[in-house]
Amino acid sequence: xxxxxxxxxxxxxxxxxxxxxxxxxxxxxxxxxxxxxxxxxxxxxxxxxxxxxxxxxxxxxxxxxxxxxxxxxxxxxxxxxxxxxxxxxxxxxxxxxxxxxxxxxxxxxxxxxxxxxxxxxxxxxxxxxxxxxxxxxxxxxxxxxxxxxxxxxxxxxxxxxxxxxxxxxxxxxxxxxxxxxxxxxxxxxxxxxxxxxxxxxxxxxxxxxxxxxxxxxxxxxxxxxxxxxxxxxxxxxxxxxxxxxxxxxxxxxxxxxxxxxxx
Amino acid sequence: xxxxxxxxxxxxxxxxxxxxxxxxxxxxxxxxxxxxxxxxxxxxxxxxxxxxxxxxxxxxxxxxxxxxxxxxxxxxxxxxxxxxxxxxxxxxxxxxxxxxxxxxxxxxxxxxxxxxxxxxxxxxxxxxxxxxxxxxxxxxxxxxxxxxxxxxxxxxxxxxxxxxxxxxxxxxxxxxxxxxxxxxxxxxxxxxxxxxxxxxxxxxxxxxxxxxxxxxxxxxxxxxxxxxxxxxxxxxxxxxxxxxxxxxxxxxxxxxxxxxxxxxxxxxxxxxxxxxxxxxxxxxxxxxxxxxxxxxxx
Numbered sequence: 001x002x003x004x005x006x007x008x009x010x011x012x013x014x015x016x017x018x019x020x021x022x023x024x025x026x027x028x029x030x031x032x033x034x035x036x037x038x039x040x041x042x043x044x045x046x047x048x049x050x051x052x053x054x055x056x057x058x059x060x061x062x063x064x065x066x067x068x069x070x071x072x073x074x075x076x077x078x079x080x081x082x083x084x085x086x087x088x089x090x091x092x093x094x095x096x097x098x099x100x101x102x103x104x105x106x107x108x109x110x111x112x113x114x115x116x117x118x119x120x121x122x123x124x125x126x127x128x129x130x131x132x133x134x135x136x137x138x139x140x141x142x143x144x145x146x147x148x149x150x151x152x153x154x155x156x157x158x159x160x161x162x163x164x165x166x167x168x169x170x171x172x173x174x175x176x177x178x179x180x181x182x183x184x185x186x187x188x189x190x191x192x193x194x195x196x197x198x199x200x201x202x203x204x205x206x207x208x209x210x211x212x213x214x215x216x217x218x219x220x221x222x223x224x225x226x227x228x229x230x231x232x233x234x235x236x237x238x239x240x241x242x243x244x245x246x247x248x249x250x251x252x253x254x255x256x257x258x259x260x261x262x263x
Numbered sequence: 264x265x266x267x268x269x270x271x272x273x274x275x276x277x278x279x280x281x282x283x284x285x286x287x288x289x290x291x292x293x294x295x296x297x298x299x300x301x302x303x304x305x306x307x308x309x310x311x312x313x314x315x316x317x318x319x320x321x322x323x324x325x326x327x328x329x330x331x332x333x334x335x336x337x338x339x340x341x342x343x344x345x346x347x348x349x350x351x352x353x354x355x356x357x358x359x360x361x362x363x364x365x366x367x368x369x370x371x372x373x374x375x376x377x378x379x380x381x382x383x384x385x386x387x388x389x390x391x392x393x394x395x396x397x398x399x400x401x402x403x404x405x406x407x408x409x410x411x412x413x414x415x416x417x418x419x420x421x422x423x424x425x426x427x428x429x430x431x432x433x434x435x436x437x438x439x440x441x442x443x444x445x446x447x448x449x450x451x452x453x454x455x456x457x458x459x460x461x462x463x464x465x466x467x468x469x470x471x472x473x474x475x476x477x478x479x480x481x482x483x484x485x486x487x488x489x490x491x492x493x494x495x496x497x498x499x500x501x502x503x504x505x506x507x508x509x510x511x512x513x514x515x516x517x518x519x520x521x522x523x524x525x526x527x528x529x530x531x532x533x534x535x536x537x538x539x540x541x542x543x544x545x546x547x548x549x550x551x552x553x554x555x556x557x558x559x560x561x
Contacts, residue, residue: 014264015324015337015411022332023363031362038359039350101346104313105404108340109363111312111329262313 023110028119029126036093036127045089049131052081057138061146070151072159074139079163079225082131083170087191090124090174095184103262113258117179124171132167136160162224169221173246179253182260195245217241264289265310265412265445270319272305279305281467282319287412287445287460292438294458295447296547302467303447304342307416310445311340323412335364339405339413344397344421349390353380353400356389357407364408374403379429394421402430413437415446419453431457451547455479463547484518487511487534488525497528513538 036042060077061069097103110116143151174191181187195218202208202216213219220241223230230238265287272280280302287293297303308314310321312329321328323338331337347356357371375385378399389397398421405413413434419427434457438444448454454461461478463471471478487510488494498505498514501524505514511534514521518535525532 015326015331017324017326017331017337020332020336021365023365027362027365031359034359034362038352038355039348041350096348100348100350101343102348104342104346105360107313108311108342109335109360111331111334259315261308261315263308 023115025115025119025122028110028115029122032093032116032119032123033126035096036089036123039096042092045085045092046127049082049085049089050134052085053078053131053135054138056081057135057142061142066146067148069143069147070153071139071143071147071155074142075135075159075163076225078135078139079166082135082167086128086131086167087170087174087177088188089127090171091178091187091191092184093120093124094175094178095182095187098182099184101263107262114254117254117257121172121175124175125168128167128171129164132160132164158229162230166221166224169217169242169246172250173217176246176250176253179257180249181253182257213237214240215244217245264324264443265293265414266322267306267310268320268322270306270309270321271317272302272309272314273317278467280309280316283464283467283469284319285462285469285472287443289411289443290438290441291459292434292444292446292457293460293462294454295445295462295464296449296451296454296458297447297464298449301464303449303464304416306464307342307414307445307447310414311338311342313342333364333408335360335408335410337408337410337412339408339410339415341398341401341405341414341418342416344394344401344418347389347397347400350388352386352388353392353396354385356400357385357404360404360407366407370407374407377406377433378403395423395426398422399426402433411441412443413445415444417448418446419448419450427453482517483513483515483538484521485511485513485534485536485538486518486521486525486532489531489533493528494525494530497524497530 037046056077057074060074064073097106106116107113177187177191181190198216199218202212214237220237223234267283267285270280270283271278283302283306295303305314309316310323310328328334354371354375357374358368361368361370380396380399380403384396389400392400398418402418405415419430422430434444434446455475458475460474461472462469485508486494495505495512503514503516503520503524505512518537522535
């Protein structure tokens, strides 16, 4: 940009971009949030996340003993269904640009592709926060309607924090697999099948048993769902497995998209 | 102004675009003409940074495309009208563009009106659009940011004759107001009627470029006389090559010279005019056939 500015002042046929503000990240993020909901498929995915969150809390409310109806338990019930659907949202936010070939337009309007991808990450995380807030609201409602005596006890910021880490991790992993495959079907299937395959392999191969908590995200994320506080080793295991399953595919996918020819 | 300098794109051993250089000047419509697979679309994707060039560079108004802070405000791009999300409405497609570029949403309505997409059509999903409607939507999207440069790949594809007429008027007027237009096409007659400058590409190489007048210049005359044989003799005596064509003769000389020869010989002409323009189509077929032969020999 800096070289361009000096060139324009003398070149009559040149474009004067000196007064052009760069497209702000907020505008790009707003556009990506809009893309989450402006198609039928996107809209229904969001509605499904909302409905399933409400449904699972209702089921838990009806099925659980009075004493188990605590705010935290209601929240934890939403972890699994949201953990299934939020990554799909992340995957589709990336792959739909390629399957529908809208990347052609998106990257023409914003040629610095990294900024578009950053906006997608922010949009996905905002959607994740919204899903968690919704879960908290419904859980609070359920607790008010018929919670146990000590239903509001043991709620710490760390519980909400761990819950957020879990869902953000899923969203980012979804985005990463989307970037890696640039194809909805391949990304979704791999996202769900690979961890299962990995668990089967590690259960059959005893040599892997020792290292499994360090490299298996499913194992290392268990403490995030339990209410107990996490040990240093558990945090370290979460770190290494996240590096392997979230950060690594994200970086490889990022490099792929930054360098790809967009057709 | 768009400057393409020595752009080459190779895929392995295949050379898709081979040392292509040309300029699209301000206030002109530059027609980028070539058969399918000649490298037009690849060149245009390189112009806007979607495809990295193997060698060479493109500057737009003195800048690399990727260095523009908000390119849509200066350069309207339509590379493929079918590259839109099927599930979005036409209005939504334009709204996303306007929000990205930071434009007021009133621009969306203005553009829909400009390309004659009715409010009802704008509410329909792109899945239900004909190719012609997608082209109109794509042109509306390209014009959203009120750009001074347009890059359009095959914009006439799928438009009906009325649509083509409309687009021709739109782009002529746009260039007349000082805009720069670079459009590609394999529709020869369309380019012939719309472009000021032609760049003809075949097999990744530029085979001809120049103004339309330069490229379409014709020589010679067509002449028909009552005394057909006598005219042929008279022309031969003057050293003017002439060959029978229909009921008359096709000659190398200009109509004035033929008229003088006929008058001097006392012949009665019933028809005398400049020879038919070979037309861009002949030029185009000739040029692309040449490159194909070259390819075969090499």
